[in-house]
Amino acid sequence: MPDRPPYMPTGIGMGMLIDDESKLGVLIFETAEGNFDFAINLQAVEVLTKALNKIELELRSGKTH
Template structure:
């Protein structure tokens, strides 16, 4: 586990970045310590979706298999 408490989001935003070669989404987590911006592509969206589903299951009291 981390050696310090995790940042707790106070808000969330999104945006898009695009140039001639690539298009990515930007996920913006607002916290009391400042904003954290993450560029994400389609593959990252699927990974995040699966991770959130596992967290949701765990918080609801279910069992998680295959969690690293």
């Protein structure tokens, strides 16, 4: 378990950062403690997608460890 409780999102937003050479997505987690913004590229999207799919499977299984 973490040393402290995790932040619980109260909302999620998204945006894009675009310049002449690159394009990044911005994932915004809104929490009671403030917003946390993360810039992500396609590789990060793939990693996050896999992680979220694993979390979803665990949550849907109803099993506790």
